[in-house]
Structures are given as structure tokens and as C-alpha cells.
Amino acid sequence: MAVRAAATYSIASPYVNPKPNLPHQIKPATITVNSQYPLRGFSGLKAAADVTCESETSFLGRESNAALVRTFAPRTQNYCKNYQHHLNPQASYYKVAILGAAGGIGQPLSLLVKMSPLISDINLYDIANVKGITADLAHCNTPAKVIGFTGTSELADSLKGVDVVVIPAGVPRKPGMTRDDLFNTNASIVKSLIEAVADNCPQAFIHIITNPVNSMVPIAAEVLKQKGVYDPKKLFGVTTLDVVRANTFVAKKKNLKLIDVDVPVVGGHAGITILPLLSKTRPSMSFTDEEVQELTQRIQDAGTEVVEAKVGEGSATLSMAYAAARFVESSLRALDGDADVYECAYVESNLTELPFFASRIKLGRKGVEAFIPSELQGLTEFEAKALEALKPELKASIDKGVAFVHKQPVAA
Ligand SMILES: NC(=O)c1ccc[n+]([C@@H]2O[C@H](COP(=O)([O-])OP(=O)(O)OC[C@H]3O[C@@H](n4cnc5c(N)ncnc54)[C@H](O)[C@@H]3O)[C@@H](O)[C@H]2O)c1
DSSP: OOGGOOOEEEOOOOOBOOTTTTTTOOOHHHHHHHHOOOOOTTSSSSSGOOOOGGGGSSOOHHHHHHHHHHHSSSOHHHHHHOOOOOOTTSSOOOEEEETTSSSSTHHHHHHHHHHHHTTOOOOOEEEEEOOHHHHHHHOOSOOOEEEESSSSSGGHHHHHTTTTEEESSSSSOOOTOOOOGGHHHHHHHHHHHHHHHHOOOOTTTEEEEESHHHHHHHHHHHHHHHOOOOOGGGGOOOOHHHHHHHHHHHHHHHHHGGGGGGEEEOOSSSSEEEEEGGGGGSSSOOOOOOHHHHHHHHHHHHHHHHHHHHHHHHHHHHHHHHHHHHHHHHHHHHHHOOOEEEEEEEEESSSSSEEEEEEEEEEEEEEEEOOOOGGGGSSSSSHHHHHHHHHHHHHHHHHHHHHHHHHOOOOO
């Protein structure tokens, strides 16, 4: 078997084995192409058997997007030794639905997931017409089949047999708005979409992007409970963008290669509830008090930075699509049996007294497989105080979500 034929199938940034006492490891998942089933390539990236290390520099650019480059053109030999995953490209893979697919996040997210070799079908759903987007995307010569569904009459069909549902449907922030200002509009949207998920694919992993995530996830949980199909291991608030931003800002500040930095971000996904644990950054490094203040604030305000720069044209879309695609890919790898998938996400949790909390989790075939409590131990004084300070705000957002559902009956 030619080792040079291996290809990663991960869009993920390095994820790190968080077990203490183990050396820092960057372990990108790789597919080692079984010579019996030569993985056919796609997106003009050549069949995997033809991918060479040199192409790492020729497609997306080495420095600009090392993580994405690594998806298609890995530094193969070492990784192959670490992780051997035989993929039969003839097998049927996973079905993903994107609800809100015509939007600023939905469109680039659809494109990124269309590049995944783990996906057989992508269902694009929106109340706006998605037929044009579907026709456009379907011309990309990657394996995933794309089908568009427009309007509530087609919602149920868009969810049948789906393994992962991603929800970026809703309104984004405008300058001067907080994520909480979006509550009323987006709460109704998420509630109705989750009712349909409960009726049509209750076993699916559910990824909620719609803001305020801190309240939308509790809303989804309550709706699923009322429908009798709640599985807390499979409901995720997508906070990956906070991690992506933290990794980017820390790497820039410390002049490190982007791909090598991993900062866990815990708490929630709004303002001070976003808590980067800089003391747990991998590789281990020290920060001055000023750096901690500055980086923490920038990570917490990064969404507002984008909202203001877009002057009324919405919030983060491209970076969010990238982050969401990473979380989708991680979920699919977990579903596919990869035993080493870690991400931060906002989930039902008993790590603190709060019922929902973002932290690093281990993902498995059935969803959340384990929490990593050690990451909340040994915090710096700054982090410990920030953790206490975020709790009342996060609790209020959770309570608001729960109250919203209990005021309104669930549709039959
Ligand atoms: N989790 C995060 O880190 C994060 C980051 C950025 C943005 N967001 C949030 O993501 C959401 C979407 O942002 P965007 O920039 O893509 O907004 P957008 O307005 O560009 O797109 C939203 C899409 O949702 C669709 N939609 C509205 N109601 C719907 C319904 N009932 N069913 C299906 N589709 C529906 C709209 O037609 C539109 O196409 C916002 O709530 C935003 O705040 C979250």
C-alpha cells in the first residue's frame, strides 16, 4: 500500500488528546487508502492516490489555511503511522441537512460540507428559495448528492433519514444589537424547526448555530423533551467559532503556526459567557496579565468586531461556516467510529451547577461520550473569577429559553 496515498478527511484544526501526562499530540485523522478501494478524488484535488505532499502548497496556500489544506493533502507518512483508518469509498456515508441553507452562513457551509468524502447526501432547506443554490452546488464534482427543499411544506422531507442536522436559520445581529436581542424572532424559528426534527429524525445529531445559542439549546432541549425524544448526548450548541478565533488570535500574538495552537473555550457563546482558558492552551505557554486581559476581551468581542466591520450587513458568516463545517466533520468522524474526536461545544452538562455549559467533550457514535473535567481544574485566578462571573448571565439565558417553551404549547 502506498503510504503517500493517504488523505485526511478532516476539516478540523488540530485536536489534542487532553489526557494529562501525555505529550502534546496533534493527531489529525487520516484515511489511509486501502489499496483494494482506491479512494477516488474530488474537487479537482486528484484522486487521493495521486495527492502528494507538494500539493499542500499549491491549492489553498500553506500558511493561509493549513487546516483546510491538510484536509486534502496531508503530510502523510507520519500521520499514517499514527492513525490508520480504512475507508471503503463504496460504502454509503452520512446524510446531512442544513436548515437555513440560503443564508450568509448556510451557503458557504453547504459548499464546505459538499467537500466532505463522508457525506452521501446534503439536504438544503430554507424558507427562501434554495433551488438555485442547489443547482449551483450540485455542479461541483464531489460525491455528495444535493437536494433543495423550500418552504415549510418540504421541511419534513428534508429531514427524513438525516444523521446530522445543522441549524443556522434565523436573523443575524446588526450593529448595536446583542445576541440576546435576537431572542424572540430566533426562538420561534428554532422551536418550529426542532419540532420537525423531533418528528422526522429524532436520532440525529443536532447542531445549533442560531443565536443566542445560550438560550436556543435549552429551547431545543425542552421541545425535544415535550416530544419524548430528547437525547442530551446529541444536542449541541456550536461554539467552535470561539475556539477557532481563540486559536487564531493566540497564534498571531505568540507568532506561532496557526495549526499548532489549541485553546479550549468554555461557558457559553455570548459576551462574558465566552471564557477562553488560556492557561490550558496547547502547546503550553505563558501569558502576561495584559495579554490575558487583551486576548480574553478580543475573543469575547470578536463577533461584535465582525458585526461592526460589516456595518449593518449581518454577522460572521465565512468564519462561522468554516467553524460549523469543522464541527460537522468531527461529528461525522465520531459517527464513523473514530475514537479520538474532541471538540468544545455547548451541551447539557454536570461539570458546573449550570444545566448547560460549553466545554471540551469527547464525541463518539452516540454523541457526547465524555467530558474532560480536568480542564476546569487548576484554573488561574483570572479564569476562576471569570467563570464565577459568567454563571448568572448564562443561567438567565438558559432560564429564558426554558420559559419560552413552557409558555407555548408544542405543535402536535
Ligand atoms: N454560533 C455562532 O457562533 C454564530 C456565529 C455567527 C452567526 N450566528 C447566528 O446564525 C444565524 C444565521 O446567521 P446568517 O448570517 O446566516 O443569517 P442570514 O439572515 O444571512 O441567513 C439566515 C437564513 O435563515 C433563513 N430562515 C429564516 N427563518 C427560517 C425558517 N423558519 N426556516 C428555515 N430557514 C429560515 C433565512 O431565509 C436565511 O436564508 C443568526 O442567528 C446568527 O446570529 C451564530
